[in-house]
Amino acid sequence: MRVISGKYKGKKLLGDNIDGTRPTMDRVKESLFGSIQNKIQDSVCLDLFAGSGALGIEALSNGASFCYFIDHNIKSIEAIKENTKNVEAKEIRNEDYKRALKRFNEDNISFDIIFLDPPYKDNLINKSLKKIEEYNLLKDNGLIICEYETEVFDCSYDIIKEKKYGSKKIRIYQKKDH
Numbered sequence: 001m002r003v004i005s006g007k008y009k010g011k012k013l014l015g016d017n018i019d020g021t022r023p024t025m026d027r028v029k030e031s032l033f034g035s036i037q038n039k040i041q042d043s044v045c046l047d048l049f050a051g052s053g054a055l056g057i058e059a060l061s062n063g064a065s066f067c068y069f070i071d072h073n074i075k076s077i078e079a080i081k082e083n084t085k086n087v088e089a090k091e092i093r094n095e096d097y098k099r100a101l102k103r104f105n106e107d108n109i110s111f112d113i114i115f116l117d118p119p120y121k122d123n124l125i126n127k128s129l130k131k132i133e134e135y136n137l138l139k140d141n142g143l144i145i146c147e148y149e150t151e152v153f154d155c156s157y158d159i160i161k162e163k164k165y166g167s168k169k170i171r172i173y174q175k176k177d178h
Contacts, residue, residue: 048114077094110138126155129154159171
């Protein structure tokens, strides 16, 4: 596992063997970041269910100004800390996604890009989307990138792209400005 583009290109990442995680394949990351490259520069990102932190690190590598990494698994947090050594503009939190989203709401923090890649078996994307909407955590024209297998979603954001990569699917939502 490695960073595929940007200023940290080639950086090796730990965490592909953490129980409950599955790394995003390089070809999926390449396609995904190609799709959102015009939105990354100077963005504030949230890597929820961060795992190894690969998606957030890729965003920082490509010009995001800041990324929050959230995961409830202490082994994931340890991998993220190791993977983000010498990576600037980050905050790493070991907490449950519901608590994290609530705290972002309380602290009045919102995001340009949110990565949602939870364990597939737990069906957490819908629950996360509902909280993100309820707390208004996505900025106008912001993006939510969901990686999933079979989960069906219910939210008011517009689908701007869907793509299948074997058994994995990527769906990108956008919040239209008001």
